[in-house]
Amino acid sequence: MTASGPRTLTRVLVLAGVVLGALFAALPVVWMLAASFKSNTEIFAYPPRLIDESFSLQAYWAVLTDPGQRRFFFNSYLVSGVVTLLTLLVGILGGYSFSRFRFRLKGALSLFIVGVQAVPPITLMIPYFGLIVWLRLYNTYWALVLTYMVFTLPYAIIFMTGYFNTLPRDLDEAVVIDGGSRAVVLWRILVPISLPGIVSVGVYTFMLAWNEFLFALTLTRTSDMRTVPVGIELLMGQHSFEWNEMMAMSILGSLPVLVLFLAFQRYFISGMSAGSVKG
Amino acid sequence: MSDSVVVSPSPLSPRGMRWRTRLTPYVFLLPALLLFAALSVVPIVTVIYYSTMDNVVITRDAPSFIGLGNYVELLTSSVFLQATMNTVILASVSVVGHFILGLGFAMLLDSPFVGPMAKAVFRVIYILPWVFTASIIAILWRLLLSPNGVVNYALSATGIASGGPIEWLGSTELALPSVVFINIWAGYPFYMVSFLAGLQGIPASLYEAAKIDGANALQLTWHITLPQLRPIIISLAILDFIWTTHQFTLVWMTTAGGPIRASEVLSTFTYKAAFSSNEFALASAAAVVILVMSVIIGVFYVRSQQQASA
Numbered sequence: 001m002t003a004s005g006p007r008t009l010t011r012v013l014v015l016a017g018v019v020l021g022a023l024f025a026a027l028p029v030v031w032m033l034a035a036s037f038k039s040n041t042e043i044f045a046y047p048p049r050l051i052d053e054s055f056s057l058q059a060y061w062a063v064l065t066d067p068g069q070r071r072f073f074f075n076s077y078l079v080s081g082v083v084t085l086l087t088l089l090v091g092i093l094g095g096y097s098f099s100r101f102r103f104r105l106k107g108a109l110s111l112f113i114v115g116v117q118a119v120p121p122i123t124l125m126i127p128y129f130g131l132i133v134w135l136r137l138y139n140t141y142w143a144l145v146l147t148y149m150v151f152t153l154p155y156a157i158i159f160m161t162g163y164f165n166t167l168p169r170d171l172d173e174a175v176v177i178d179g180g181s182r183a184v185v186l187w188r189i190l191v192p193i194s195l196p197g198i199v200s201v202g203v204y205t206f207m208l209a210w211n212e213f214l215f216a217l218t219l220t221r222t223s224d225m226r227t228v229p230v231g232i233e234l235l236m237g238q239h240s241f242e243w244n245e246m247m248a249m250s251i252l253g254s255l256p257v258l259v260l261f262l263a264f265q266r267y268f269i270s271g272m273s274a275g276s277v278k279g
Numbered sequence: 280m281s282d283s284v285v286v287s288p289s290p291l292s293p294r295g296m297r298w299r300t301r302l303t304p305y306v307f308l309l310p311a312l313l314l315f316a317a318l319s320v321v322p323i324v325t326v327i328y329y330s331t332m333d334n335v336v337i338t339r340d341a342p343s344f345i346g347l348g349n350y351v352e353l354l355t356s357s358v359f360l361q362a363t364m365n366t367v368i369l370a371s372v373s374v375v376g377h378f379i380l381g382l383g384f385a386m387l388l389d390s391p392f393v394g395p396m397a398k399a400v401f402r403v404i405y406i407l408p409w410v411f412t413a414s415i416i417a418i419l420w421r422l423l424l425s426p427n428g429v430v431n432y433a434l435s436a437t438g439i440a441s442g443g444p445i446e447w448l449g450s451t452e453l454a455l456p457s458v459v460f461i462n463i464w465a466g467y468p469f470y471m472v473s474f475l476a477g478l479q480g481i482p483a484s485l486y487e488a489a490k491i492d493g494a495n496a497l498q499l500t501w502h503i504t505l506p507q508l509r510p511i512i513i514s515l516a517i518l519d520f521i522w523t524t525h526q527f528t529l530v531w532m533t534t535a536g537g538p539i540r541a542s543e544v545l546s547t548f549t550y551k552a553a554f555s556s557n558e559f560a561l562a563s564a565a566a567v568v569i570l571v572m573s574v575i576i577g578v579f580y581v582r583s584q585q586q587a588s589a
Contacts, residue, residue, distance in 0.1 A: 010392070010496070011392045014387060014390045014392045014393070015392060015393075017383070017387050018387050018388075018393060018397075018401055021383070021384050021387060021401075021405060022401055022404045022405070024464075025404055025405050025406075025407050025408055026404050026407055028408075028419055028420070028423055028464070029407050029408075029411075029419075031419075031422075031423060031429060032419050032422075035422060043422070044425075044427045044428075046427075046432070047432065047436070048429045048432050090310045090311050090314070091311070093307045093308070093310065093311070094307065094308050094310075094311045096307055097303075097304040097305075097307035097308045098304075098308075101303065101304035101307075103301070103304040103305070105305075106304070109308065109312070112315070113311075113315070114581070115577070116315050116319050118521065118573055118574070118577040118580075119319055119323065119570065119573070120524070120525045120546075120566070120569045120570055120573050121525060121527070122525060122527060122545075122546040122549050122550070122566055122569055123322075123323070123326055123566040123567065123569055123570040123573075124318075124319065124322045124323070124326070125549075125550070125553070125566070126326055126329065126336070126549075126553050126559055126562055126563050126566055127321070127322035127323075127325035127326045127329065127563075128318075128322055129336065129553075130325070130336055131317075131318075131321065131322060131325070146314065146318060147318065149314055149318075150314065150315065150318045150319055153311055153314065153315075157311060182303075210412070211412035211413065213412070213413060213414050213527070213528040214527050214528065214550075218554070229412055229413075229414040229415070229528070230414075232414050232415060232418060233414060233532060236418065243422055246418055246422075247418075247419075247422070250411070250415040250418060250419065253412070253415060254410055254411050254412070254415060257410050257411075257412075258410050261406070261410055262403075265403075
């Protein structure tokens with residue numbers, strides 16, 4: 001047998017695998033997109049067709065013109081945005097402390113923060129319910145913001161500590177010699193250089209908050225406080241399976257993550273493989 | 280700064296300065312520590328306390344201490360044992376599925392037959408499932424797997440299944456396997472991305488040396504790729520196992536643990552015990568069981584990480 005024989009075979013097998021893999025990953029998503037353009041009756045038409053005569057943007061229009069559903073999006077953007085800003089602020093402070101100081105409880109506290117990351121959300125759910133009611137935060141944005149920060153902060157602190165550790169301390173000392181304070185060192189010097197790391201943490205945090213479901217379900221009650229993931233579940237109950245609207249809302253609800261992913265692909269992947277959590 | 284100097288003309292004595300310097304790192308950490316104390320230490324203590332009580336949170340009767348009573352009730356409940364079993368099945372089969380697909384796709388993309396442009400495009404396609412949140416993935420698969428859905432149509436049109444529409448999520452035999460499949464579809468991109476990064480780190484000289492010795496593709500994978508990726512594989516598998524035992528949304532929104540508890544997992548069991556049956560004490564005990572499981576696996580994780588860095 002010539003050397004090119006098995007090589008051609010391998011090539012064909014690899015390319016077949018690449019295409020099959022793409023179908024496996026993308027077909028469900030293509031179907032979601034197709035269903036969002038159909039009328040509800042055509043979705044279960046027999047035989048099924050990818051695109052049919054009922055093609056329209058009606059489902060998107062219905063979602064976007066419904067004040068209740070617009071509110072889900074508003075809530076999700078607001079909560080995720082505030083969580084991201086606060087997580088970055090508190091995480092940068094924590095990372096700075098771990099990176100630039102030696103102190104007695106450093107080892108214990110960093111182990112504690114790693115431990116917080118491993119706590120199952122469902123374990124916190126029951127006491128949270130009582131605690132959030134007691135704090136008078138039940139059915140408020142703050143209930144969600146503070147809760148999500150418990151899950152986003154450990155990663156932010158660990159990641160920022162690692163990032164600051166890669167920056168030489170000579171930088172800090174040069175500023176201090178020139179009479180600058182710690183605040184100047186942190187906010188004027190370290191933070192601007194660390195922008196790639198901060199973007200990575202920010203994207204990860206936003207996504208985790210955007211996707212969260214369990215606490216959004218248990219810590220809010222009225223539909224004006226619901227976020228997109230829970231809103232989709234509500235849509236399932238209220239509208240007796242308006243599949244086209246649910247698919248349109250799913251597409252709209254996935255856009256922010258898709259856009260963030262495409263825009264920051266490189267940061268995203270480095271942040272993801274540095275030990276992130278998928279909600 | 281020495282301890283013998285006590286008096287100083289400056290507003291802050293050296294001793295005072297020393298305290299300030301000592302406290303500075305804690306001040307920077309204070310917001311995070313306060314949050315963790317209030318919203319993770321306090322709740323964990325509370326849930327352990329609840330788990331030893333009867334009548335807590337929403338009750339008619341006064342709370343009373345019953346020691347390990349809730350745990351005895353759990354361990355003798357066939358529903359709880361079933362949920363534990365299902366959780367272990369879901370987590371372990373998902374880990375294996377994620378590993379196979381993640382490694383397979385990473386190796387396909389990394390193969391010399393795929394050009395840089397195609398690699399970039401297919402990488403985005405392969406990552407697609409990861410862009411969608413669990414509740415959206417659940418709804419999408421409910422549409423695809425519905426008895427009149429496109430999956431059943433494809434199976435009957437190609438003659439693979441001829442016995443009428445299959446109840447993927449609605450039958451006791453298929454509900455759990457279907458949920459496992461959906462979870463595998465949703466989760467492999469995380470492995471793939473990590474493996475892609477890992478494959479870049481394997482020196483090409485290793486492969487070349489083995490090829491000179493006449494190794495085939497399978498031997499290369501088995502003797503070079505897998506051992507080189509070992510640290511990544513171990514940490515991914517452990518983390519994924521822990522996260523999958525925490526999975527609530529996907530199960531809740533596809534089958535809600537049904538039909539008749541066929542796909543019940545620990546998190547849906549706990550949620551139902553608390554919010555459907557108002558048995559918050561029993562739910563707390565179940566929540567503590569999940570916590571203990573996570574802590575045990577977490578200790579393995581930390582050990583494996585320490586070994587890797589040692």
